[in-house]
Amino acid sequence: MLRLPRFKYLRPKTAREAARMAADLGPRAMFVAGGTDLFPKLKRRQFEVEALIGLDFLPRAIHRGEDETVVDAGVTLAAASADAQLRAGYPGYAEAAGLVSSPPLRNAGTIGGNLCVDTRCNYYDMTYEWRKAAGFCIKKDGDICLVAPSSPRCWAVSSSDTAPMAIALGALVMLAGPDDERELPVAALYRDDGIDYLAKQPAEVVTSLRLPASAGTRTAYVKLRRRGSIDFPIAGAAVALRLDGSTVTSCRIVLSAVASHPLEAAEAGEFMIGKRLDEESVRAAAEIAARPAKPLDNADLSHFWRKRMVRVVVEQALQHANDQKGGFEG
Amino acid sequence: MSFSIIGKPLPKVDAVARVTGQAIYADDMLPPRTLHCRILRSPHPHARILSIDTSAARRIPGVVAVITGADLPIKFGILPVTQDERALEHEKVRYVGDPIAAVAATDEEIAASACDAIAVEYEVLDPVMSIDAALATPKDERIQDYGGPNNIHKLVALEFGDVEGGFARADHVREDVFFFQGNTHLPMEQHSAIATYVDGKVTLWSSTQVVHYVHRALAKVLELPMNRIRVVGAAHGGGFGGKTDPFAHEIVVAKLAMMTGRPVKCTLTREEVFYAHRGRHPVLMWVRTGVTKDGRITAMHFKSALDGGAYGSYGVASTFYTGALQTVTYDIPAYRFEGCRVFTNKPPCGPKRGHGTPQPRFAIELHLEKIAHDLGLDPVDMKRRNFVKPMTRTVNWMRVTSCGLEECTARVMDASGFRTRKRRPGRGMGFAISSYLSGAGTAIYWNDMPHSEVQIKVDRGGVTAFCGAMDIGQGSDSVLAAIVAEELGLQPKDIRLVTADTDTTPIDLGSYSSRVTFMAGNAALEAARKMRALLVEAAAAKMGRPADSVRVGGGRFGDFSFEEASVLAEARFGTLTSAGSYTPPKIAGPYKGSGVGPSPAYSYSACVVDLDADQRTGLLHINKVWIAHDVGRAINPLLVEGQVEGSVYMGLGEALMEEQTFRKGLHKWPSMLEYKSPTFLDMPEIETFLVETNDPEGPYGAKEAGQGPLLPVIPAVSAAVFDALGVWIDEVPVTPEKIVEALRRQGKGEPPRYGPSRFPDIPYPKCIRVEPPPKELDLAAPAAI
Ligand SMILES: Cc1cc2nc3c(=O)[nH]c(=O)nc-3n(C[C@H](O)[C@H](O)[C@H](O)COP(=O)(O)OP(=O)(O)OC[C@H]3O[C@@H](n4cnc5c(N)ncnc54)[C@H](O)[C@@H]3O)c2cc1C
Numbered sequence A: 001m002l003r004l005p006r007f008k009y010l011r012p013k014t015a016r017e018a019a020r021m022a023a024d025l026g027p028r029a030m031f032v033a034g035g036t037d038l039f040p041k042l043k044r045r046q047f048e049v050e051a052l053i054g055l056d057f058l059p060r061a062i063h064r065g066e067d068e069t070v071v072d073a074g075v076t077l078a079a080a081s082a083d084a085q086l087r088a089g090y091p092g093y094a095e096a097a098g099l100v101s102s103p104p105l106r107n108a109g110t111i112g113g114n115l116c117v118d119t120r121c122n123y124y125d126m127t128y129e130w131r132k133a134a135g136f137c138i139k140k141d142g143d144i145c146l147v148a149p150s151s152p153r154c155w156a157v158s159s160s161d162t163a164p165m166a167i168a169l170g171a172l173v174m175l176a177g178p179d180d181e182r183e184l185p186v187a188a189l190y191r192d193d194g195i196d197y198l199a200k201q202p203a204e205v206v207t208s209l210r211l212p213a214s215a216g217t218r219t220a221y222v223k224l225r226r227r228g229s230i231d232f233p234i235a236g237a238a239v240a241l242r243l244d245g246s247t248v249t250s251c252r253i254v255l256s257a258v259a260s261h262p263l264e265a266a267e268a269g270e271f272m273i274g275k276r277l278d279e280e281s282v283r284a285a286a287e288i289a290a291r292p293a294k295p296l297d298n299a300d301l302s303h304f305w306r307k308r309m310v311r312v313v314v315e316q317a318l319q320h321a322n323d324q325k326g327g328f329e330g
Numbered sequence B: 001m002s003f004s005i006i007g008k009p010l011p012k013v014d015a016v017a018r019v020t021g022q023a024i025y026a027d028d029m030l031p032p033r034t035l036h037c038r039i040l041r042s043p044h045p046h047a048r049i050l051s052i053d054t055s056a057a058r059r060i061p062g063v064v065a066v067i068t069g070a071d072l073p074i075k076f077g078i079l080p081v082t083q084d085e086r087a088l089e090h091e092k093v094r095y096v097g098d099p100i101a102a103v104a105a106t107d108e109e110i111a112a113s114a115c116d117a118i119a120v121e122y123e124v125l126d127p128v129m130s131i132d133a134a135l136a137t138p139k140d141e142r143i144q145d146y147g148g149p150n151n152i153h154k155l156v157a158l159e160f161g162d163v164e165g166g167f168a169r170a171d172h173v174r175e176d177v178f179f180f181q182g183n184t185h186l187p188m189e190q191h192s193a194i195a196t197y198v199d200g201k202v203t204l205w206s207s208t209q210v211v212h213y214v215h216r217a218l219a220k221v222l223e224l225p226m227n228r229i230r231v232v233g234a235a236h237g238g239g240f241g242g243k244t245d246p247f248a249h250e251i252v253v254a255k256l257a258m259m260t261g262r263p264v265k266c267t268l269t270r271e272e273v274f275y276a277h278r279g280r281h282p283v284l285m286w287v288r289t290g291v292t293k294d295g296r297i298t299a300m301h302f303k304s305a306l307d308g309g310a311y312g313s314y315g316v317a318s319t320f321y322t323g324a325l326q327t328v329t330y331d332i333p334a335y336r337f338e339g340c341r342v343f344t345n346k347p348p349c350g351p352k353r354g355h356g357t358p359q360p361r362f363a364i365e366l367h368l369e370k371i372a373h374d375l376g377l378d379p380v381d382m383k384r385r386n387f388v389k390p391m392t393r394t395v396n397w398m399r400v401t402s403c404g405l406e407e408c409t410a411r412v413m414d415a416s417g418f419r420t421r422k423r424r425p426g427r428g429m430g431f432a433i434s435s436y437l438s439g440a441g442t443a444i445y446w447n448d449m450p451h452s453e454v455q456i457k458v459d460r461g462g463v464t465a466f467c468g469a470m471d472i473g474q475g476s477d478s479v480l481a482a483i484v485a486e487e488l489g490l491q492p493k494d495i496r497l498v499t500a501d502t503d504t505t506p507i508d509l510g511s512y513s514s515r516v517t518f519m520a521g522n523a524a525l526e527a528a529r530k531m532r533a534l535l536v537e538a539a540a541a542k543m544g545r546p547a548d549s550v551r552v553g554g555g556r557f558g559d560f561s562f563e564e565a566s567v568l569a570e571a572r573f574g575t576l577t578s579a580g581s582y583t584p585p586k587i588a589g590p591y592k593g594s595g596v597g598p599s600p601a602y603s604y605s606a607c608v609v610d611l612d613a614d615q616r617t618g619l620l621h622i623n624k625v626w627i628a629h630d631v632g633r634a635i636n637p638l639l640v641e642g643q644v645e646g647s648v649y650m651g652l653g654e655a656l657m658e659e660q661t662f663r664k665g666l667h668k669w670p671s672m673l674e675y676k677s678p679t680f681l682d683m684p685e686i687e688t689f690l691v692e693t694n695d696p697e698g699p700y701g702a703k704e705a706g707q708g709p710l711l712p713v714i715p716a717v718s719a720a721v722f723d724a725l726g727v728w729i730d731e732v733p734v735t736p737e738k739i740v741e742a743l744r745r746q747g748k749g750e751p752p753r754y755g756p757s758r759f760p761d762i763p764y765p766k767c768i769r770v771e772p773p774p775k776e777l778d779l780a781a782p783a784a785i
């Protein structure tokens, strides 16, 4: 069977201590939270490290304040999806957390890990032996991209289900570095690059996610995948919008699994503003949203079909958001 | 007949051990000093091996032995005619994953890094990755050095009755082309084997479906007499046909155990299981059928082209199977079959649940739907008009005895409300039928021995049944225990079973071709009845009454408990043993190739699938499946329902998503995450009906249950898609992208269809013409032909 490589397991007690360890060890170490993404990848030798820095110390609470709700990075996906406050205030976020992989993995996987989850590609998420036979690619050990051989960059796909929703909500992440803490809009956490997909410093620990007050905000997340469980998204749309009467006053649409980062369809969001949420506007917005989506032949099903499906998930997400009441007392 | 055990929904005899983790699988075994083995596999689909340098691997601390093909040069293979595999290849590799070298080390990680340290020099050859490419002249060289022309492995051509006359008589003739993509078994348990070499004797515990065939292959390759090898079936985590061949890792651990004198174990990774494969052949099919205007078939011509992968495996049999059973469901008065199997640089295909028959079943059922559509007939009525009748012989000499097709059809049609279904956009229902063997009537290698033997021993108040059959999760141990218990008036839990061990059990040809209940069951019945007679005679003598007055049941023989009766019998007869065996009737037709298809009895199934299809996305939602299965008699209805539902599950997986595809010479996704197979959430409600036709030759009338019910599910899905959207998906799996494409063509006024456009030119030989047998069957003179 596939076995884990040998590694040292470090147990810091605080985020600062963890960040210092990471800064000292550099690329020889990685953080591990739930391990649901990391361990299978270690078995496949997609990462080679000497040490794992455990993030078990991360708190696991959800705090509801006046103008925001703070979700600790250690909260599991199962807890986030079942949390009454999140379900009432940010139904799209709770929905997204509940759609990640499968029940056992949601019991272990954390929301921090989900924000930092590696990009995916079916030339890369394979065993060492398979990759060796296929020829290694630039994301690990090689020097060309097997999906787009003429391209100098990696096109691995951003596959987090919760990141697009967090961005649509305008959420912030709290980062703890070796020396200080800072906050960052979730949107600024990502880079459009399959390899260096995170814009934070490698030694920074995500400690919490801050969701701004949601009164009046309607949220929805629609995920497309082949089966009812387990599968990563092959297209997804997160929507957060506000209505005045039936007129849209704000709208953000963020796509999952169609680029190397969560892809905000800003033009489509702006298009909706001032419009009534009806079949016609929804269809037009979905059309605009789908344009920048560029799925490639490195995930499940054909990329032609996936490209066509982007419109469908955006329409469905807008409709679900419309069918919903706004967050909390909205 | 009234029974106390037969027909009762009893739990499996090994249920507790299975669910509490007490069953010992091969990978659970860890005798002291065990070495762990890993196998180095080819990274190229097609290449000559120029050199193999193992010196760096041997230097790694912890490495105890390294072997290559030069250590195991003798070829083996499941069929005597295709002995084309080596445990390790040292001359040429034929698919990515072909085994080259093996390492035994103190740790699995060490063995893995030693494999990585073996340097192999290759001369890369042009890979052949499709049926078309295999039919063309190879750029470099052929994959195998037998068969031909080009990369053709096997060609067959048979003709039964007056085919041209049949077409001439027809009012309507239609041709269609279909493609069934390959898929794999995906058992929960990865293959695993562990060997020891003690006192000059090899013992191998393996997750296999057939200890006997592994035994034969080991003897051949290791050059040891069979009596110096013992093969034991460890607790089994699922096979579905994927563990019916002898495998490289089984031979390799035995060899390494002989060399090191230590136990050696090898458990395949999930990826390696995809390479071991022997799964469903991709098959391209062409079919032409003539019918009268009321839909009666007058003649059929069927052609198949199988993508066999790199080695023979069961392929010759698979090829014949794509043509053999068409006639066993529908009455086809004249039939021509041309089959072809090619070699490609992919893992070898072989038998998977339904072996060679789900592909033609998909084609034939849809083809008949289309014919009914052409003629404006109701497809169910039209199919029904052509059903075979019980007690007949088909045009290609298959002997049909019991046949519950009519009843199966009535059950699913009534329950599903097929005729009165409510129309709503996107909703559809599809109907299909099938048939399958209750055990192959001929053995894989020529011999006149029984196909199954059972011995029973009674002493110290206990009963032990010895049988070579392997319980692979289908419940064959429970069936054997039920039969012996029924005859001896006991409970299944009272029967001790010793199975699948070549040292202690008599021969059985293994768990494949749905043969165990029928064949081992008949052998057990014979042995148990002989034992019962001994006990009855002893009890009767003691009671001073005639034997027929001794009542057996509830743990008693007349006035005595079972224990008392066994003491009386032992005192009277000495050691109490009995034996039974089963040899299938000789019913194969008088032509070459007639050995594939005949079975002592056929099961029958009918199925209705109800689904909703999304016009926009092409996504399917299966609402419900109704399935009726003629099992002859359900020895244990709980187990039969489990087999039927498992078949529906597997059938839906094949219909909707499972596909073994390749990209740049590599298996595209050898992992359980990327190779899609349905989850619980994708499973619809299933309503199962068991139909009992009481087969004249089955044990208590029983027939098979493990494979037949898979077959109708796949065409029923595609028929339901047509019912829902008006498009034909003539290719399996029926994926959303294919549906969307077919809808696009429909929208543009093109033929509303997705599927292969043509069937290639294949140099089939001239057909062997075979006179059909008389149609009516006289069971009183069965063995006459
Ligand atoms: C079969 C399968 C299916 C899956 N399906 C989905 C899916 O549908 N959708 C989806 O989004 N994901 C899916 N995943 C991926 C994974 O389970 C989730 O993304 C999960 O949320 C990861 O969280 P974790 O705590 O387990 O992260 P880990 O595996 O522990 O870590 C993931 C990455 O994030 C880093 N990291 C973790 N926590 C922090 C932190 N607090 N600060 C900084 N860096 C951190 C780690 O170093 C690592 O690089 C799937 C995984 C598997 C194996």
Ligand code: SF4
Binding pocket: A120, A121, A122, A123, A124, A137, A138, A139, A140, A144, A145, A146, A147, A148, A153, A154, A155, A156, A194, A298
């Ligand atoms: S997109 Fe290209 S470089 Fe990136 S992981 Fe896939 S094959 Fe490798």
